[in-house]
Amino acid sequence: MLSGLTIGQHSVPFPLIQGGMGVRISGFRLAGHVALNGGIGIIAAAGLALNSANYDGGNFFAADRQALLDELRKAYEIAPDGVIGVNCMVAVKNYDEVVRTSCEGGAKLIISGAGLPMSLPGLTADFPEVALVPIVSSVKAAELIVRKWQKSYQRFPDAIVVEDPDTAGGHLGEKMERIGTGDYDQYATVRGVKDYLKDKWNLEIPVIAAGGVWDREDLQYALSQGADGVQMGTRFVVTEECDAGDEFKQAYLDCSKEDIGLIMSPAGLPGRAIKKNIDQVRQRDVDLNVYCPSACLKKCAYQTSRERFCIVHALDRAQKGDTETGLIFCGSNAWKADRISTVKEVFAELFPQEERAND
Numbered sequence: 001m002l003s004g005l006t007i008g009q010h011s012v013p014f015p016l017i018q019g020g021m022g023v024r025i026s027g028f029r030l031a032g033h034v035a036l037n038g039g040i041g042i043i044a045a046a047g048l049a050l051n052s053a054n055y056d057g058g059n060f061f062a063a064d065r066q067a068l069l070d071e072l073r074k075a076y077e078i079a080p081d082g083v084i085g086v087n088c089m090v091a092v093k094n095y096d097e098v099v100r101t102s103c104e105g106g107a108k109l110i111i112s113g114a115g116l117p118m119s120l121p122g123l124t125a126d127f128p129e130v131a132l133v134p135i136v137s138s139v140k141a142a143e144l145i146v147r148k149w150q151k152s153y154q155r156f157p158d159a160i161v162v163e164d165p166d167t168a169g170g171h172l173g174e175k176m177e178r179i180g181t182g183d184y185d186q187y188a189t190v191r192g193v194k195d196y197l198k199d200k201w202n203l204e205i206p207v208i209a210a211g212g213v214w215d216r217e218d219l220q221y222a223l224s225q226g227a228d229g230v231q232m233g234t235r236f237v238v239t240e241e242c243d244a245g246d247e248f249k250q251a252y253l254d255c256s257k258e259d260i261g262l263i264m265s266p267a268g269l270p271g272r273a274i275k276k277n278i279d280q281v282r283q284r285d286v287d288l289n290v291y292c293p294s295a296c297l298k299k300c301a302y303q304t305s306r307e308r309f310c311i312v313h314a315l316d317r318a319q320k321g322d323t324e325t326g327l328i329f330c331g332s333n334a335w336k337a338d339r340i341s342t343v344k345e346v347f348a349e350l351f352p353q354e355e356r357a358n359d
């Protein structure tokens with residue numbers, strides 16, 4: 001029988017987190033429906049301002065805050081009793097405000113990567129019921145975070161997501177040249193994190209595997225290898241409820257294994273995406289010399305020296321259906337997408353009725 005997942009004070013019937021996917025790929029609709037179906041739904045905070053009603057081209061950070069509050073409110077309209085959290089990227093300039101806004105808007109978890117979330121417990125100190133979940137890709141990163149949190153805040157993470165750089169979508173926590181070499185072992189890392197927490201701190205919290213989980217077999221394998229649950233992104237893109245435009249979903253349906261590869265983000269991190277249009281993504285902003293209106297990242301090669309592209313606009317364009325010049329982030333399994341399902345269908349396949357405890 002499958003067991004559910006408890007992170008901090010929050011429990012769900014299924015050991016599944018839907019990974020935060022920016023920009024607006026996992027908005028209120030996807031997160032709300034995942035929560036409604038018994039998983040943890042995550043709204044991606046990155047870049048929400050751009051496509052929001054209040055954005056006038058100059059008020060990025062104010063519009064970002066309002067848009068995040070709106071997304072949370074609408075997600076809870078779908079799943080009033082669901083467990084809904086926010087993915088906050090350390091790399092964004094308004095990280096502190098995004099974290100606090102998430103708490104104010106009722107997020108039950110903050111999942112935080114794209115950098116080490118060293119200050120997270122301090123930012124959420126007024127909201128002890130909000131569970132804190134760092135994303136790491138190595139035991140060392142987990143050690144650094146736990147040591148810092150203990151020393152400065154006497155707080156432990158409520159769970160840790162271990163994200164596999166060889167398979168996950170979006171920004172990756174590993175150097176470009178070390179991805180895909182065969183050196184990384186996802187489940188050795190999961191077990192390494194668990195052993196470290198147990199041996200050093202006598203701590204047992206859920207350690208969640210993210211990256212490359214597509215179907216029931218992958219899920220069962222992850223659980224058999226020591227993970228307490230999985231975080232899935234790519235599979236949820238090809239659902240009716242996913243907040244991306246139809247063209248974005250179609251790009252997944254159309255892509256082949258060879259179309260998926262690594263790009264270098266202006267944030268200085270590698271990312272996995274559908275690569276075949278990457279030259280157009282680059283050329284659009286460089287050719288038009290697009291002005292950076294918001295300086296939304298702490299570190300951005302486009303903002304400082306017009307290198308690469310403006311990532312938040314490139315992701316936003318893709319979300320809205322411009323798959324020619326938009327950046328289409330995806331995990332290594334996107335080529336497996338062959339139909340658009342509902343979130344309910346995905347849950348039914350992953351967790352067959354006979355394995356469900358009481359529902």
Ligand SMILES: Cc1cc2nc3c(=O)[nH]c(=O)nc-3n(C[C@H](O)[C@H](O)[C@H](O)COP(=O)(O)O)c2cc1C
Nearest residue numbers: 019020021022168169170211212232233234329331
């Ligand atoms: C389109 C897309 C956008 C993503 N955006 C983010 C993001 O904004 N922040 C983040 O921490 N992870 C992001 N991710 C990573 C996912 O949250 C998730 O951990 C990962 O994709 C899991 O691997 P899978 O896609 O193979 O299931 C993104 C992934 C995808 C596919």
